[in-house]
Amino acid sequence: MEHPTLSQVATQVRRDIVRMVHGASSGHPGGSLGCADLLTLLYFEVMHLNSDEFDMNGTGEDLFFLSNGHISPVWYSVLARRGYFPVSELATFRKLNTRLQGHPATEEGLPGIRIASGSLGQGLSAAIGAAQSKTMNGESTWVFSLHGDGELQEGQIWEAAMYAPHHRVDNLISFVDCNGQQIDGSTDDVMNLGDLAGKWKAFGWHVLTCDGHDFEALRKAIAEAKSNRGSGRPTVILMKTEMGKGVDFMEGTHEWHGIAPNDAQLERALAQLTEGLTDY
Numbered sequence: 001m002e003h004p005t006l007s008q009v010a011t012q013v014r015r016d017i018v019r020m021v022h023g024a025s026s027g028h029p030g031g032s033l034g035c036a037d038l039l040t041l042l043y044f045e046v047m048h049l050n051s052d053e054f055d056m057n058g059t060g061e062d063l064f065f066l067s068n069g070h071i072s073p074v075w076y077s078v079l080a081r082r083g084y085f086p087v088s089e090l091a092t093f094r095k096l097n098t099r100l101q102g103h104p105a106t107e108e109g110l111p112g113i114r115i116a117s118g119s120l121g122q123g124l125s126a127a128i129g130a131a132q133s134k135t136m137n138g139e140s141t142w143v144f145s146l147h148g149d150g151e152l153q154e155g156q157i158w159e160a161a162m163y164a165p166h167h168r169v170d171n172l173i174s175f176v177d178c179n180g181q182q183i184d185g186s187t188d189d190v191m192n193l194g195d196l197a198g199k200w201k202a203f204g205w206h207v208l209t210c211d212g213h214d215f216e217a218l219r220k221a222i223a224e225a226k227s228n229r230g231s232g233r234p235t236v237i238l239m240k241t242e243m244g245k246g247v248d249f250m251e252g253t254h255e256w257h258g259i260a261p262n263d264a265q266l267e268r269a270l271a272q273l274t275e276g277l278t279d280y
Contacts, residue, residue, distance in 0.1 A: 006037075006040055008275050009040045010037050010040040011246070011273050012077075013039070013040055013074060013077045013078055013081065014033050014036050014246045014247070015273045016087075017029055017074055017077060018261055018270065018273070019090070020073045020077070020090055020091075020100075021073060021093075022260055024093050024094035025260050026094055026260055027073055027093065027102065027258070028072075029244065029247075029250060030179075030244045030254070031070070031071040031148060031177060031179065031243060033243070034177060034241040034243045034244065034245045035074050035146065035177055035212070035241065036074050036246070037212060037213050037218070037245075038146070038175060038212055039074055039075060039146075041215055041218050041219070041222075043064075043078045043082045044078075044082065045219075046222055047061075047142075048060075048062045049082070051084050052083070054112060056106075056114055058114065059137070059139070061141060062143070062144065063127075063130050063142075064146075065115065065123045065126050065130070065143070065146070066123065067121070067122065067126075067146060067148075068117075068120065068123070068146065068148035068151050068177070069104050069119075069123075070118055070258070071148075072100070072102065073093065075104065075112075079113075082112075084112040085099075102118075104116060104117050120148070120151045121151060121156035122156060123145055123146075123147060124145055124161070124174060125156060125159075126145075127143050127145035127172060128163060128164050128169050128172060128234075131169050131171050131172040132169060134171060142226070144172075145175070146175045146177065147174065147176050148182070149180065149182075149193060150183070150187050152176065152193055153187075153190075153191045153193070158203070162204075164204075164205070164234045165203065165205060165232070166204070168232035168233075169234050170231055170233055170234055170235075173226070173235045175237045175239050176236060176238050177212065177239055178196070178238050178241065179241045180243075181243045181252075181254040181257060182257065183258055184254070185254050196238055197209065197238060200238075204233060205233060205236045206225065206228045206234065206235040206236070207235075207236055208221045208238070209221075210239055211239075212240055213241060213242070213245060221237045221239075243256065246273055247273070249265070249269075
């Protein structure tokens with residue numbers, strides 16, 4: 001086929017996600033589907049990358065940290081589609097001896113992964129450290145991180161949130177996947193997050209909001225975040241998304257946070273995820 005559009009890539013990523021989780025009979029499809037648009041935009045348009053010669057230091061490259069590591073299917077798909085490792089390897093997700101663990105890991109040496117993640121609350125600290133190292137090394141590159149809204153119930157997030165503005169870490173752009181769902185129910189029911197924008201502002205961050213399924217809205221937010229460099233303030237983008245986006249029976253419910261579709265549900269999902277393609 002001709003060079004796919006971002007929308008087509010995101011649809012392909014969603015097809016990969018439901019297949020991977022179905023094939024393993026385990027995994028986390030809901031949040032993965034909801035973040036497919038963001039990761040597609042970052043890896044196929046925004047980030048300066050060297051996927052041909054991956055190394056752990058990432059010198060001269062933009063870096064991405066997935067703090068809510070349970071949505072590894074979306075990251076693995078995007079990395080494979082971007083050329084970090086063969087697309088065929090996606091079929092080994094969560095299988096014995098795979099490099100594609102349920103949560104991203106480093107000991108297997110999977111290209112694109114620089115820290116193990118999924119112990120919620122830790123990724124912001126790692127991203128801040130990476131951003132500081134790039135500043136110390138005189139780089140003009142960027143560090144991006146992604147967090148779940150339920151993850152913000154972890155205390156370490158707010159320790160890191162205090163640290164970054166104090167140390168003027170303004171080469172960091174963090175995204176929060178605001179889908180309002182977590183494993184046990186809605187975030188409002190489990191532990192209401194309140195005024196997230198107000199909280200981040202109080203901690204000294206530059207705060208933006210956008211539709212996480214609108215490529216143009218995401219582009220605009222990222223451009224505004226980049227224009228903030230030199231202010232001494234890191235940026236957080238509160239990204240409104242729909243858990244399970246693209247698959248009607250998975251959308252908007254915590255029930256698909258961490259279960260796999262059966263055979264019939266997989267076929268139903270794939271029938272909805274077309275966007276002018278049947279895989280590439």
